[in-house]
Amino acid sequence: MTMLLLSGIAVLALAAFGQDLAAPARPPAAELVQSVRGISILLEQEEERYQSGNSAVEVTNSKVYRDSSGRVRIDTNSQHNPHQPPTSVPVDPNSGLRVVLLNDTKTAYRIAGPRAGENGFALGRSGIGDALPPGNWHTTTEPLGKRIIEGIEFEGTRIIQSLEGKPGLTNTIDRWYSEQLNLVGLAVASGPYGTHTARIRNLQRQEPDPTVFTIPVAYKVVDVALATADQR
Numbered sequence: 001m002t003m004l005l006l007s008g009i010a011v012l013a014l015a016a017f018g019q020d021l022a023a024p025a026r027p028p029a030a031e032l033v034q035s036v037r038g039i040s041i042l043l044e045q046e047e048e049r050y051q052s053g054n055s056a057v058e059v060t061n062s063k064v065y066r067d068s069s070g071r072v073r074i075d076t077n078s079q080h081n082p083h084q085p086p087t088s089v090p091v092d093p094n095s096g097l098r099v100v101l102l103n104d105t106k107t108a109y110r111i112a113g114p115r116a117g118e119n120g121f122a123l124g125r126s127g128i129g130d131a132l133p134p135g136n137w138h139t140t141t142e143p144l145g146k147r148i149i150e151g152i153e154f155e156g157t158r159i160i161q162s163l164e165g166k167p168g169l170t171n172t173i174d175r176w177y178s179e180q181l182n183l184v185g186l187a188v189a190s191g192p193y194g195t196h197t198a199r200i201r202n203l204q205r206q207e208p209d210p211t212v213f214t215i216p217v218a219y220k221v222v223d224v225a226l227a228t229a230d231q232r
Contacts, residue, residue, distance in 0.1 A: 029062050029076045030128050030198035035093050036072040036182040042204040043150075045074070051194040065208035069094060071214050090213045099215060108219040128187045128196060132171055136164040147176060149185035150203040154178045161191075 030047055041085040045062040063075045063152040073090040144156025154176035161171040171191035177184050189196045216222060 007226075029060060029074055030184075030196070031185060032184040032187065032198060032200060033066055033072055033074070034065045034074050034182045035066070035070045035091065038068055039066070039181055040068045040203075040205065040207040041066050041181065041183070042206060042208055044201045045198065046201055047196070047198045049196045051193070054194075065212050067208050067210065067213065071213045073208075090215075092213065092214045101219065103213070106216070106219045108215045108221045109224050110215075110221055111224050119159065127205060128173055128175070128198060130163065132191065133163075137161045137171075138164060144176075146172060149176060150200060152178050152183075152185065152203065154185045 029045065032045055033041070034044070041064075043064050045064055047058075047060040047062075049060070050060040052201045061077050065071075070093045071091065073088060075088045088103060089099065090101070091098050096112055098111045100111075101107075102109070138161070140160045140162075142158045142160070144158050146153055146155055148154070154175060155178070156176045159173040159175065161173075163169040169192055171189070173190075174186075174188045175184060176186040183200070184198075186199045187197070
């Protein structure tokens with residue numbers, strides 16, 4: 001079962017269900033690192049978002065950890081808005097727990113979800129680009145070949161989405177994926193609202209410190225039950 005990595009998405013969800021959050025939600029960090037057991041990595045993630053008609057570029061830097069049990073943590077810091085504090089999100093596929101750590105208020109919002117199967121679970125592939133306006137969108141794909149990123153071979157795919165009746169309105173996502181590492185090395189989305197680029201840097205093949213996946217002792221823990229579709 002697919003589970004979304006709750007970087008910005010979880011903050012939005014918590015606010016929607018009445019939790020008292022100290023800061024407004026930011027767009028979620030791109031989900032380049034997927035949960036998989038047996039492949040430990042550390043890396044830095046750099047993102048740039050440019051909105052059409054706005055000369056400012058939003059830069060988001062993250063540190064991402066994945067251990068051999070499939071746990072993932074992403075620490076996100078937006079340089080665009082200093083009023084949005086850094087956020088950390090550990091995700092544990094073994095227990096099904098997802099946690100949003102608001103580091104400025106030392107609060108941990110803990111959300112229970114389904115446990116992973118034998119091969120782990122996908123954290124989701126959203127977070128690249130912007131949501132498309134409503135309409136009948138047609139999708140085509142084409143291969144981009146191979147390229148080397150951080151010493152690893154990645155396979156490229158271009159996804160082209162076009163709106164029926166408006167052939168000039170398209171959304172394109174170039175995505176470079178390593179099946180060996182279950183990892184996206186580079187993704188570039190260009191659409192009606194602007195461009196979004198996400199890339200990895202300083203990839204290391206090593207086991208992270210296990211303490212990065214735990215809630216700090218000084219943090220207040222708040223358990224959150226998200227409403228299901230039939231409860232809304």
